[in-house]
Amino acid sequence: MKKLFILLTLPFLISNTSTSNYENEILWDTWGIPHIYADNDANLYKMMGWAQMHNHADLMLKLYGEARAKSSEYWGVDSKRDVLLHQLGLLEASEKTFESMEEEDKKIIASFVEGINAYAEKNANSIDEKYKAVLPVQSVDIIYHATRVMYMEFLINRNLRTVQQWSPGSNAWAVNGKKTASGNSMLLANPHLPWNDFWLFFEAHLITANNNLYGATLVGLPTLGIAFNENLGWTHTVNTLDNVDFYELSIKNDTYLIDGQYKKFEIDSMPILVKTDASLKKEMVIKKQSDFGMIVRESGDKAIAIRWPNMDGKLNAIGQWRAMGQASNLEEFKAAIDKNALPLFNVIYSDKNDNILYHFGGHVPEKNGDWEKWQGILPTSSSKDIWKGYYPASKLPSYINPDSGWIQNANDPPFTSTFPAKITPDQYASHIAPNSMYFRPQRSAKLIMDANNLTLDQFITLKHDTKSELALRIQDELKSLKQQTKDSLTLAALDVLTNWDASFDASSTGAVLFMNLIRNIGTGGYFEKPWSYKDPINSPDGFADNDKMLAAIQKTAKQQMDKIGSLTPSFGDIFRLKVGSYEYPGNGGPGQIGLFRTMHYVPGKNGKFYPYHGDSYVCATEFGKQVKAKALMSYGNATQKGNAHVGDQLQLFSEKKLRDVWYTRVEQEKHLERIEKLSEM
Structure with missing residues (x-):
């Protein structure tokens, strides 16, 4: 690997200095969210690095060490990942990305790193000794980390099938004044990622004279990736592109x-x-x-x-996110996404001028052949099968302001993001995206398309819907099965399932039995009517084999009685929410069975189940003369040992609530935990 000689902590003076009266400081609110005031970008991102370290120091240093491919050297673990990072060329691509970045982006990263190292130097006693091996952090470490997460974890590992317990997911809604009581547009950001490690989000507020940007980024990155300012906002969902x-x-x-x-x-x-x-x-x-x-x-x-995409390291995601956050109107935002530097992700957008936008973003390769050709290992010796370029953003599925007044995405292909459809599969090469719509996006579309005169609070209530679209879909079939059996246990189970309202709330008494049934039968393959693009939100439907379904219900009921002794336990007694010292009854469930309130649980002690993946950062925003927002970081905004904000928002999650975003200085000072000055860092 080529050696890099990098100036680690030079306090670069970044352009965009201003004559603002802002004092360079962090106002920490009572949820552990930093509101960072700065007179220029250099100071802003130095304090961003400091703030992230305050809440996540051990995690950040661990992630940077892993991204260097030095886990085996520092800690004697994960040598397979170290080897893979080298074998796949991820480190070399990162170095090329860093070398080719615009100077402004390099300077922002250098300032961020300066804040990281300054925090580590002044707070050495609060950092686990084993992670100090990573210090000092270098600017290229940020790119190593970004590349590792976005390319290796989001894309490559998904295709190598080395990650078994999660699938990247997200929900998003954008609505304009056609759907709202105020006539203002609204945006829902709702990514679903695992509740640990490199998947965690960090919530922050970045304020300069030129911008007032609020949102979240993955821990260890300097720029906000899901955010809003006074004029506009955007979110991402993982899209259905195939670029590995x-x-x-x-x-x-x-x-x-x-x-x-x-x-x-x-x-x-x-x-x-x-x-x-x-x-x-x-x-x-x-x-x-x-x-x-x-x-x-x-x-x-x-x-x-x-x-895999960007093997030549020419594309800079951090620069695109910075440009998106600096945009003040639709045209400037479209210019930012035209950079097409993000490896994947749909972009869903709203603004104060009542515009909404959908864009299927990412490094989408131009290929030889259709979607099916590329879904396995391709035996070939032809250079015609080597994709050599990507579709420009202008050639990818995209639209603004659909007649419906709404956009949704729940990781479905672009063609089902609004109805009537704004774009259709026949407009694009099939290797760009498949054509399908599973139960969670169906639930998403039904919730938002049927809503009108929405207030922000009603918008948030819709977001917290816990009904399973699959359970609703088969209610009629389950009722009809009662006439086809005399087995008492099967009839008792059918009574539970048909009297249940399909909700996965803490008090729901049919949800546990339904989840166990789906574990036995899966989410498809037993339907008489398959999914159809002609009826995308009402198919598949009907049971193909009633006898097999009755046998599965009987088997599930017997298993549940043997294990927990009841067909009707309360969902929240079995499925629990736990982070740090906090524990509460759970709600929500797997997206595969059509829950918009997505939460995946794994077995814990004493027969209970605990979250590992699902609703993480949630933000609902209304864009009017003054922007209004409510948000939640489900697991809290910190992981560092001793930090009071590890898990402190979990009760709100259990209660299906969001908290107010304190966007103004007046609000922040009313809810102030402490102030840190740049001069003291």
């Missing part, structure tokens, strides 16, 4: 077949150090590159190559 592909190549003697000839691999090697009890052991990592991509497996005369 596998090729099966024919090989012999360190060469591979391409267009009828064998060509030599580009082969490089680099050492990694693995910490053992007594010493550091050196191991060599071999990296092989072909025109098709990086080699991840070899067996006999075959090899598997992986191709």
Whole structure:
């Protein structure tokens, strides 16, 4: 790997200085959210680095060490990930990204890093000793981390199937004045990610004379990725693009077949150090590159190559997010997304001029062939199968201000984001996106399309809907099954399921039985009528085999009686919310069964289940003469040991509430925990 010589903490003077009377300071509110006031961007991002370290110091240093591919050297763990980061070329791509960034972005990162290191120096006693090996943090570490999370975790690992217990998800709504009582547009940001590690969000407020930006970013990144200012706001959902592909190549003697000839691999090697009890052991990592991509497996005369986006490191996501946050109107925002530097994500947008926007963003490769061709490992030796470029933003599915007055996305393809459809599958090459709509996006669309004259509070109430679209879909079929069995246990179970309102609230007494039934039968494959784009929110429907369904219900009822002794336990007694020292009854459930209030649980002690993935950061915003917003960081805005804000918002989650966003200085001073001055950092 090429050595980088980086100035770590130079206090760059970034342009955009102002004559503002703002004092450089952080107003920490009583939820542990920093409202950062600065007279220029250099000071703003230095304090952003300091603030993140205050709430997440150990986590940040751990993540930067992992992203360097030095987990095995520092802590003697995760050597497989260290090897993969090298083999896939992620570190080299990060370095190219950093080198090619605009100077303004480099300076922002340098200021952010300056704040990180300043905090570590002045608060060394509060940092776990083992993570100090990562210090000092360098500017390129931020890009290593961004690349690791966005490319390796969001994209590559999903395709390598190395992550088993989660799928990236999100909900989003944008509505304009056609749907609201005030005539103002509204926006719902509702990402779903695991409640730990590199998936965690950090909520912050960045205020200069030129901007007043509020939102969240993934821990360890400097710029807000989901945010609003006084004029506009946006959120992201993980979209259905396919930009990681596998090729099966024919090989012999360190060469591979391409267009009828064998060509030599580009082969490089680099050492990694693995910490053992007594010493550091050196191991060599071999990296092989072909025109098709990086080699991840070899067996006999075959090899598997992986191709992932931005391998050349030319695209800068941090710069795009900064530009999106600086936009003050629709045209400026569209210019920002035209950069097309984010690797994935839909963009859903609202503004104070009553505009709403949907954009299918990301590095979407132009490919040879349809969607199905690229869903497995592609045996090939043809250079025609190597995608060499991406669709520009202007050629991706996108629209503004649909006639319906609403936009939704719940990780479904772009063609079901509003009805009547604004864009259709026949307008785009099929390898851009599939055509489908599962139960959660169906629930999402039904909730928002049927709503009118919405206030912000009503908008938030809709967001907290806990009904399962799948449970609602099969209510009639379950009722009809009562006439087809005389088994007492089966009839008792059917009574529970048909008298239940399909809600996953803490007090719901049918939700546990339904979840257990779905575990036994799955979310599809038993329907008589398949899903159809002609009827996207009412299909699939009907049971194909009533006898099989009755047998599954009987089996599920017996299992539940044997395990917990009841067909009607309260959902919140079994499914619990727990973060730090806080624990409350749970609500919400798996998105696969059509819950907009998404929460996935894993088994814990004493037969209880606890959250690991689901609603994380939530923000509902109304854009009028004065912006109004309510938000929640489900797990709290901190992870650092001893921080009072680990899990302190969990009770609101349990009660299905959001808290007020304190957007003005007056509000912040009424709810002030403390003030930190830049001069003291």
